[in-house]
Amino acid sequence: MDIAIKTENLTYFYNVDETGDQDIPDVLDNVSLEIKKGTFVAILGHNGSGKSTLAKHMNALLLPKGGTVTAFGMDTKDESLLLEIRRRVGMVFQNPDNQIVSNVVEEDVAFAPENLGVASPEIRRRVDDALKTVGMYEFRNHAPHLLSGGQKQRVAIAGVLAMDPECIVFDEPTAMLDPSGRRDVMEIIHKLRYERGTTVVLITHHMEEAALADRVIVMSDGHVVMDGKPKEVFVRVEELDELGLTVPETTRLLFELKNAGVDLPLDALSIDECAKVLADKFG
Amino acid sequence: MLKDITLGQYFPGDTVVHRLDPRTKIVLVLVYIVAMFIAESFASYALMLVVLALAISLSRIRLATVLKGVKPLIFVIAITAFLNIFYTSGRVLVEFWIFKITEEGIFNAIFMSLRIIMLIMGTFMLTYTTSPIMLTVGIEQLLGPLKVIKVPVHELAMMMSMALRLIPTLIEETDKIMSAQKARGADFDTGNLIQKAKALLPILVPLFISAFRRADELAVAMESRCYHGGEGRTRLNVLTMSGRDYISFASAAAVLAGVITLAHFGL
Known part of the structure; x- marks a missing residue:
């Protein structure tokens, strides 16, 4: 089986109040998705589009109120599989301060394998390995609160890597970071995807980050409204504008030029490609 | 300004005292406290003072730092001394108005103040030389047996x-x-x-x-x-007792026995 995460008619709503007012719209409405193993999928959407709620279903932090979610073939509703699901589907959150549990970097990274009852020498090996992967090995004895935001987020990623997960869901991991921290996190994601073959689900506001993915899913009001390769999604500039999302600056440039009457393809997503298209046209 | 607060007052180091198992240190401090309360003579106080001096010098923590821990409690110590001087009956040395200063009162005041100061300094040695995490791990393991009676x-x-x-x-x-x-x-x-x-x-x-x-x-x-x-x-770092822990236990037992013996003979 080559499917990592699968949702079928996933429906979810937050609890309605006691007056039984049923008018609250569903946060997720009949979402059906399949995420293939080893792929890098970006999920876009404005605030309240349901993207974080969807992410929380992937490792059984939330359970569907309708439909099913399976992670590596395991139904998230099956409580006996809970730990195994969470071990295989790791999750990195937005605020690094709120996911670090210990006063020492290496003890924090060890938290998950400790919970899983891994033997001490193996924990040591995994902690060292995870810290080296994110480039924080020299900081293993530091106190996390003295690190920069980007460094803290790298420690948080190491903490998830120590579980040896097959899929990692990143819930806006760069939203609170400065540009260099953001770049570091994106480099790690790239490395995990291409060197370890980890399935990556990235929830983000940054179009430039989504452009690096194999597949982009756009959500709005609890529905999947677009789903395809970055090039296929970002050419739909007007629709994205309507959803309140921006497009990468390269696409924006080409789009504006096209509107001004210059005939250009919109799918030159990377800066190099865009430059080449422009050079071919005008050069 | 708030960042200046150093919590748990841990001073990292790599001395014998720092390397002792946290469980050992907790037990040693408890023994020390018990001994301090049994001690009530010059000889036993001298013995305890030697123990304290040894611990401080081995941990390489400056005496001034250890004494700083006593500072916030100076008021309490002063009151204790004051009450002991005036409210102990015995051979009167000086008498004025309603106050009487007795010889026993002076001795009591000195001993009580000394006891409080030494208790504070001794217990601070634990937090000075043990990281909060290790302290927590130590407490968890020491209290482990209480799980049987459903203590969380x-x-x-x-x-x-x-x-x-x-x-x-x-x-x-x-x-x-x-x-x-x-x-x-x-x-x-x-x-x-x-x-x-x-x-x-x-x-x-x-x-x-x-x-x-x-x-x-x-x-x-x-x-x-x-x-x-x-x-x-499971744990990344498993606590293990080593030779120095057993030596510390033996020394603590010897000191406690010494203090009890001294108290027994009323010295």
């Missing part, structure tokens, strides 16, 4: 280490909120006590709200990292 030992230790983890974050947050309020004209420094307390309210409310939100997010992050209580949990 793991949960207590986890709460303690979480609190230690969040303190620097919350201090930072308080600093930020205070700056934000000051930028909008809040005044924390003038006025009487009540006005100052009232000025703190706009800090405490957002601080509490954010603390709850943090706790909630942290709980979700812990769950997604497979936290499910203390059952079946």
Whole structure:
């Protein structure tokens, strides 16, 4: 089986109040998705589009109120599989301060394998390995609160890597970071995807980050409204504008030029490609 | 300014005292406290003083630092001394108005003050030389047997280490909120006590709200990292007793026996 995460008619709503007012719209409405193993999928959407709620279903932090979610073939509703699901589907959150549990970097990274009852020498090996992967090995004895935001987020990623997960869901991991921290996190994601073959689900506001993915899913009001390769999604500039999302600056440039009457393809997503298209046209 | 608070007052180092197992250190401090209460003569106090001096010199922590720990309690010590001087009956040395100073009173005052000072210094040696995390691990393991009678030992230790983890974050947050309020004209420094307390309210409310939100997010992050209580949990660093721990236990037993013997003979 080559499917990592699968949702079928996933429906979810937050609890309605006691007056039984049923008018609250569903946060997720009949979402059906399949995420293939080893792929890098970006999920876009404005605030309240349901993207974080969807992410929380992937490792059984939330359970569907309708439909099913399976992670590596395991139904998230099956409580006996809970730990195994969470071990295989790791999750990195937005605020690094709120996911670090210990006063020492290496003890924090060890938290998950400790919970899983891994033997001490193996924990040591995994902690060292995870810290080296994110480039924080020299900081293993530091106190996390003295690190920069980007460094803290790298420690948080190491903490998830120590579980040896097959899929990692990143819930806006760069939203609170400065540009260099953001770049570091994106480099790690790239490395995990291409060197370890980890399935990556990235929830983000940054179009430039989504452009690096194999597949982009756009959500709005609890529905999947677009789903395809970055090039296929970002050419739909007007629709994205309507959803309140921006497009990468390269696409924006080409789009504006096209509107001004210059005939250009919109799918030159990377800066190099865009430059080449422009050079071919005008050069 | 708030960042200057050093919590747990841990001074990292690599001395014999630092390397002792936290469990050993906790037990040693308990023995030390018991011995301090049994000791009541010059000889036994001298013995305890030697023990304390040995611990301080081995830990290479400056005497001034250790004495600083006593400073906040100087008032308590003064009152204790004062009460002992005037309220102990015995051979009267000086008498004026309703006050009587007795010879026994002076001795009592000296011993009591010394006892408090030495107790504080001795117990501070534990937190000075043991990181809060190690202290928590030590307490958890020492209290381990209480799990049999359903004491939530793991949960207590986890709460303690979480609190230690969040303190620097919350201090930072308080600093930020205070700056934000000051930028909008809040005044924390003038006025009487009540006005100052009232000025703190706009800090405490957002601080509490954010603390709850943090706790909630942290709980979700812990769950997604497979936290499910203390059952079946292993440790990265397993505590192991070594030769120096057993030597410390033997020495502690010897000192305790010495103090008891001295007390027995009324020395």
